[in-house]
Amino acid sequence: MIIPAVASLPGVGVFAGVLGSFSNINDSGIDAALTQAETIDAEADIHLRAFALREIPLLIPGLSFEYWFGDIKFDDYNTHLPGRNSPNFTIPYKGEFDYFLLHPTWRLFDRRLNFSYYLIYFKGYSVNEDGYEEEIGQHSARGEFLLDLTDDVIDPRTGLRFRYAYSMEAPEKSILGKNSANVTDDEKEDVTNRQIELSLYLPMTKQFTLVYYHQQFEAAGREDSDEIVPGGSLALRGYPGNRWSDRYGMTNTFEGRYTIPTNTELDIYLISGMLEGIQLAAFYETGQVSPAQNGDLFKELHQSYGFGIRALIEAIVFRLDFAFSDEGNETHLTIDQPF
Amino acid sequence: MNTITCRRLLTLFGIVFLLTTCQETPETDLTGEFGNGTGGTTVSETQALTEITNTSSGVIATYKYDTEFFDAFSGDDPVFQLLSDKGGEGISLLTARIFGRPDTACRYVAAVMARDEDFEIDLTGERENAQGIEFYQVELHQGSIYRGLYCADLKDNFGISVSVQATSKAMLSYEQIYFILNSITVL
Numbered sequence: 001m002i003i004p005a006v007a008s009l010p011g012v013g014v015f016a017g018v019l020g021s022f023s024n025i026n027d028s029g030i031d032a033a034l035t036q037a038e039t040i041d042a043e044a045d046i047h048l049r050a051f052a053l054r055e056i057p058l059l060i061p062g063l064s065f066e067y068w069f070g071d072i073k074f075d076d077y078n079t080h081l082p083g084r085n086s087p088n089f090t091i092p093y094k095g096e097f098d099y100f101l102l103h104p105t106w107r108l109f110d111r112r113l114n115f116s117y118y119l120i121y122f123k124g125y126s127v128n129e130d131g132y133e134e135e136i137g138q139h140s141a142r143g144e145f146l147l148d149l150t151d152d153v154i155d156p157r158t159g160l161r162f163r164y165a166y167s168m169e170a171p172e173k174s175i176l177g178k179n180s181a182n183v184t185d186d187e188k189e190d191v192t193n194r195q196i197e198l199s200l201y202l203p204m205t206k207q208f209t210l211v212y213y214h215q216q217f218e219a220a221g222r223e224d225s226d227e228i229v230p231g232g233s234l235a236l237r238g239y240p241g242n243r244w245s246d247r248y249g250m251t252n253t254f255e256g257r258y259t260i261p262t263n264t265e266l267d268i269y270l271i272s273g274m275l276e277g278i279q280l281a282a283f284y285e286t287g288q289v290s291p292a293q294n295g296d297l298f299k300e301l302h303q304s305y306g307f308g309i310r311a312l313i314e315a316i317v318f319r320l321d322f323a324f325s326d327e328g329n330e331t332h333l334t335i336d337q338p339f
Numbered sequence: 340m341n342t343i344t345c346r347r348l349l350t351l352f353g354i355v356f357l358l359t360t361c362q363e364t365p366e367t368d369l370t371g372e373f374g375n376g377t378g379g380t381t382v383s384e385t386q387a388l389t390e391i392t393n394t395s396s397g398v399i400a401t402y403k404y405d406t407e408f409f410d411a412f413s414g415d416d417p418v419f420q421l422l423s424d425k426g427g428e429g430i431s432l433l434t435a436r437i438f439g440r441p442d443t444a445c446r447y448v449a450a451v452m453a454r455d456e457d458f459e460i461d462l463t464g465e466r467e468n469a470q471g472i473e474f475y476q477v478e479l480h481q482g483s484i485y486r487g488l489y490c491a492d493l494k495d496n497f498g499i500s501v502s503v504q505a506t507s508k509a510m511l512s513y514e515q516i517y518f519i520l521n522s523i524t525v526l
Contacts, residue, residue: 080450081447081450081451081454083454083455085454085455086450086454087450087453087454087460089446089449089450089453089460090446091443091446091447091450092440092442092443092446093440093443094439094440094443
C-alpha cells in the first residue's frame with residue numbers, strides 16, 4: 001500500500017509526502033515501510049527519506065529486530081535552547097545527516113515483557129574550527145525495558161504500562177559505521193540518561209477511559225560543564241517538541257478518552273479498512289524541568305491542555321490533537337496514541 | 340456511522356487542521372536599509388581601516404571606524420576587535436568572525452543572554468548596509484544595559500558578528516555605530 005500522507009509534528013513542521021507500508025512480505029512475518037516527505041509549512045524546510053524493515057525474526061522465539069535508515073536534510077529547522085529559563089525564541093539551523101538504527105527486541109509472555117536495545121549511528125556534518133564542514137560519524141545506544149499489563153497494545157482501555165529507558169555505552173564501530181576521529185572530547189564524554197514512563201488506564205464506563213501518564217527523566221555526567229546537559233524533554237503537547245529540556249524533568253498528564261464504536265467498512269480518500277471506532281479525547285498536562293533534582297521540579301509548572309479526535313482503523317490509530325499553552329497552540333496529526 | 344458521515348467528518352477535520360497549521364512565517368520587526376543612524380558625535384575624517392580575515396589569513400572584508408571617537412583593543416587573534424568610546428559615554432563594540440548562517444549566530448547569542456543573563460529580547464530585524472550586505476539584527480536590554488547584535492554572511496561561509504553595548508536604547512542608533520556597519524565591505 002502506498003498512500004499520500006500528511007503529518008504535523010510540533011517543533012518540527014508539517015510534512016506532506018508518500019508513505020509505503022508492506023506487511024508480512026512473502027509470509028516471512030517481515031514488515032517494511034518507506035516514506036519520502038517534505039515540510040509544507042513556513043515554520044521549517046526539511047526533506048526526509050526513510051526506510052524501515054520491521055519484525056525481522058531471529059532464531060530465538062520472541063526475538064526480532066528492526067532496521068531503519070533515514071536521510072534528512074534541513075535548510076531551516078527551528079529549535080529552542082535547553083534549560084529551565086529557555087526563552088520563547090527559536091534558533092534556526094541547517095544541516096544534513098543520515099540516521100541508521102538497529103533495534104533488536106525480545107518479547108516475552110505474549111508481548112507483556114519486552115527488552116529492547118537501540119543502536120544508532122549518526123553520520124552528518126560538523127563545522128570545524130577552521131569554519132569548514134567535515135563529516136562526522138558517531139554511535140549511541142540505549143536499552144529499554146517495557147512491562148505492558150494492558151488489554152490492548154494499540155488502544156488500551158484498562159491496565160498499566162511501565163517503560164524504563166537508559167543510555168548505554170556505544171561501540172566505536174559496528175555494521176552501521178565507524179566513529180570518526182574528529183569527535184570532540186566533550187562529545188565523547190559519558191552522559192547517562194534515564195527515563196521512566198508510567199501509564200495507567202482506568203475504565204470509568206464501557207466507553208470512557210481515564211488515562212494517567214507520568215514521565216520522568218534525568219542525566220548524569222558532565223556535572224562540571226557550563227553547558228546544559230539535557231536528560232530528555234517534557235511531553236507537553238501545547239508546546240513545540242523539545243521546548244522544555246534540562247538535566248531533570250517531570251510530566252504528568254490526565255486524558256479522558258470516549259470511544260464511539262462504529263465497526264464500519266471504510267473506503268474513502270485512499271483510507272480503507274474497518275473503522276472500529278471514533279474516539280474523542282480531552283487532556284490536561286503539567287510539567288517542569290530543572291538543573292537539579294529538588295523542589296523546583298514542582299514550582300511554576302508549565303501547563304498544556306486540549307482535545308483530539310482519533311480514528312481507530314484496524315491496528316492503526318490516526319490521531320489529530322489540538323493543544324494549547326501560554327505560548328500558543330499546536331496541532332498534532334500523526335499515528336498512534338500519545339501513550 | 341455511514342461512509343457519507345465519515346467523509347464529512349474527515350473533510351471538516353481536514354479544514355480545521357489546515358487552518359490551524361498553515362501559519363505565516365513570523366515576521367521580523369525591522370526591515371530595509373540601516374540608514375545613517377541618528378544622534379551622538381558626528382563621524383570625523385580620521386578613520387582606521389580594519390581587515391577581516393579567513394582562517395588562512397586571507398582578507399575577505401574590511402570595515403572602518405572613527406579613531407577620534409573609539410579606542411581599539413585587539414588581542415592576539417586578528418579576528419576580534421574591541422572598540423570603546425574615548426569620551427566614556429558607555430558605548431563599546433566587539434567584532435568577531437563567525438561561520439555559517441548569520442541568523443543562527445545572532446539568535447543563539449540572544450537566546451543565551453535571555454536565558455542566562457535575564458536579558459529581554461526587544462526586536463529582531465533583517466537589514467542591509469550601504470554596501471548591500473544583508474544583516475540579521477537583534478536588540479536586547481537588561482535594566483540599563485542595551486545590546487545590539489548584527490550578523491552577516493560575508494564570503495565562503497565566513498561572516499561577521501558585531502555586538503554593540505550601550506547604556507541607552509538611543510545610543511544603539513548613534514551615527515558612529517551605523518558608520519561602522521555601513522562601512523563593512525566584502526573584497
